[in-house]
Amino acid sequence: MAEQEYDLIVVGSGAGALLGAIRAQEQGLKTLVVEKTDLFGGTSALSGGGIWIPVNYDQQNAGVKDDLETAFSYMKRCVRGMASDDRVLAYVETANKMAEYLRQIGIPYRAMARYADYYPHIEGSKPGGRTMDPMDFNAAKLGLDALETMRPGLPSTQIFGRMSMNAFEAHSMLSREFKSRFSLVGIMLKYFLDYPWRGKTRRDRRMTGGQALVAGLLTAANKAGVEMWRNAPFKELMQDASGRVTGAIVEKHGQRTEIKARRGVMLGAGGFERNQQMRDQYLNKPTKAEWTATPVGGNEGDAHRAGQTVGAQLHLMDWSWGVPTMDVPMEPAFRGIFVERSLPGCMVVNAKGQRFLDESGPYPEFQQAMLAEEAKGNGGVPAWIVFDASFRAQNPMGPLMPGSAVPDSKLHKNWLNNVYWKGETLDDLAAQIGVDAAGLKDSARRMTEYAKTGKDLDFDRGGNVFDRYYGDPRLKNPNLGPIEKGPFYAMRLWPGEIGTKGGLLTDREGRVLNTEGQIIEGLYCVGNNSASVMGPAYAGAGSTLGPAMTFAFRAVADLVGKPLPLENPHLLGKAV
Incomplete structure (x- = not known):
């Protein structure tokens, strides 16, 4: 069995996994990303790319007023006790720091002033401003070769399945704003006049939504020097005698490869919605894997089962991010x-x-x-x-x-x-x-x-x-x-x-907990691979990607020995 060694192994290549890998590499950790399928990006590449970030850096520009205590109380009411207070508070405190980091690595976002939280009837909700949409990204920054390794977006997010539009333009068109007709003409002209680019690829140079986010993350990962493998299915975790996770076994070129991880393993391999056996075991009936909107070949619960093997506790397994x-x-x-x-x-x-x-x-x-x-x-x-x-x-x-x-x-x-x-x-x-x-x-x-x-x-x-x-x-x-x-x-x-919510239960640093509620040293988990901090709820658009990247950001801080302390512990346990 071949053997290699890194500081951190990241399983999966969605938004949470990629941000964790980039941040770790920039913090001096030699990092490897392993992706099961032949394309990077996971479900994140098919998403709208939005992130739910209360008290974010662009709210003032959008004319929105927000404060941390109000956001915390709203989210706490949403989760209905199915996520711990300290995880909820950690998210609300750190989300904007993560968004600032995205901006630093070339992925700026802007607040959507009119996109309301999903539960206007719950106290603490806002009529807009907490959901952020990624700015357009020029695919040329990623490069054609790397673009071919990235999962393409959905036809439904493009005009005639070819021309990209962002969330602001989509809203303008659907709500029949007068300016939308000019926006549509502009989008089409820009696309058809871009002969040099269209001669090289069918994909639009102008990337929006989840495509903009993932392309930006892949560009940043390449710049940081993150090593990335495709067609490399994760098989199992390795542990030492104390129970600490010390690496992973991955299949590469048909050969089982033992990879040591000096600092730890971060699981970010998505949900289990493509696994019919797990759906039958956990989700409400009727349930069929074919009904899901996530990529074929991924999100099969491999990392869930590997986590269980080393004693991880599962939580929220009967919940999903449902959509017709x-x-x-x-x-x-x-x-x-x-x-x-x-x-x-x-x-x-x-x-x-x-x-x-x-x-x-x-x-x-x-x-x-x-x-x-x-x-x-x-x-x-x-x-x-x-x-x-x-x-x-x-x-x-x-x-x-x-x-x-x-x-x-x-x-x-x-x-x-x-x-x-x-x-x-x-x-x-x-x-x-x-x-x-x-x-x-x-x-x-x-x-x-x-x-x-x-x-x-x-x-x-x-x-x-x-x-x-x-x-x-x-x-x-x-x-x-x-x-x-x-x-x-x-x-x-x-x-x-668009994914399942249940997964490995983690603490506020993204560390996986065992069935006794104790930390499994060396094992972190983010995104739909972990039990959602949103509990049964969907606080607002971007409630999947926002937490995925925020807890990856916190996990890396813990990995390098600089965990982010809670800044407002007085809010813990406060009645709402």
């Missing part, structure tokens, strides 16, 4: 439906043709509502998103571009009755998708009436600042529109996710 998904032919993973469901003129129904949730609410709650509806026997899996001809003409939905730009006649022929269903009447549509026609017609009638009054009497859709972010501000209620003009359309939704 749909199957789109030729796309490698199911597509998450994040924002289109907020647009006015659509509704989601169960097998009885009845609405059962606020379609514009947070996506984890959306997924949980689908599972709950199924458990009640009402047929929530699959659910159906239904809209009429007016909505179809004006709005995107999943892979469907607005009908005014791409009419039905131009869609792939095999998408009909596969990706979307179409009926001249609601009775016809109901028969095709197997839902109760009377219930469907009544739901459409009620939605049409609510659009006129501006008040959803069933689920108060559009009744809070979070709902209204992705809506049409010209309407009485930005999220309500009539469903009355044929032909009518339906698309099938599954209870998918």
